[in-house]
Amino acid sequence: MIVAVAINPRAAFGARQYSGEQVVEFFRSAGDTVVVLRKGSYEQLAAAVDTALDSGAEALVVVGGDGMVHLGFNALARAGAPHGKIPLGIVATGTGNDMARALGLPLNDIPAACRRVRSGLESGGRLIDAGRITVSGTTRWFAGVLSAGFDAAVNERANAWHWPRGKTRYNLAMLRELAAFGAIGYTVTADGETWEQGAMLISVANGQSIGGGMKVTPDARLDDGLLDLFMVRPLSRLRFLAVFPKVFSGRHVGHPAVDIRRVRHVELAAHNVVAYADGERIGPLPLTVDVVPGAVRVLA
Secondary structure: EEEEEEOOOOOOOOOHHHHHHHHHHHHOOOOOEEEEEOOOOHHHHEEEEEHHOOOOOOEEEEOOHHHHHHHHHHHHHHOOOOOOOOOOOEEOOOOOOHHHHOOOOOEHHHHHHHHHHHHHHHOOOOOEEEEEEEEOOOEEEEEOOEEEEEHHHHHHHHHHHOOOOOOOHHHHHHHHHHHHHOOOOEEEEEEEEEEEEOOOOOEEOOOOOOOEEOOOOOOOOOOOOOOOEEEEOOHHHHHHHHHHHHHHHOOOOOOOOOEEEEOOEEEEEEEOOEEEOOOOEEEEOOEEEEEEEEEEEEOO
């Protein structure tokens, strides 16, 4: 089998530096023809993935975190793409790994993750839904969760910093953002119903968690043909601080300020709000999200 292995371009330091080589060696030892895709940026890597898929790759394996899953989803889920049903394998070596977690895949265990991908190749894997974003006249796709509010603002601030690395940077950005953050006025349209919504954050979820295990929508399913619209109504900073930690365990569900509803189509508009999906920057609102059932076959 021809397997394209796309390696996170940011994994150039520490223990992750050699994760790609381990994955390549595993599939070569299994008798596969491996196309190694390693580039200096995500943009270059995305172009290389498209080329590999157009050239006959029979499976795409991404090595990294949710950003790499996002890259793979966008390569495979594009409407009308001839390689739309090529399967996606995930070797989770990132910081968050929320999509791998939702799929029940091994986290930061390369041999176990590779064996799971190989098992999926033999069984055929499973089809899951994808979120499709329309923003500024372009189409993007996401696997897990699109966020537009406090959590997206934390991402925006953290990405502007070059130090520290890892979760510490996001924790510091969260504290800094919380000091000045207030409720946002949104215009929301969900399945044809439009209303004005004050909220601390709004997310549209195909998966269950963000930020390395924050279970914003713990009951979301990847293959139900629906998205979970998650909203936290305005709260004081103290009350928001009291609710926010509960997200890690999913105990926020049922709180009076939390609203989760199942939808197929969402439109979001707000001033000076930037959206992120799978931890990757999408762009400023307004945007539209809809669900495409069974858009991607994953080796899980």
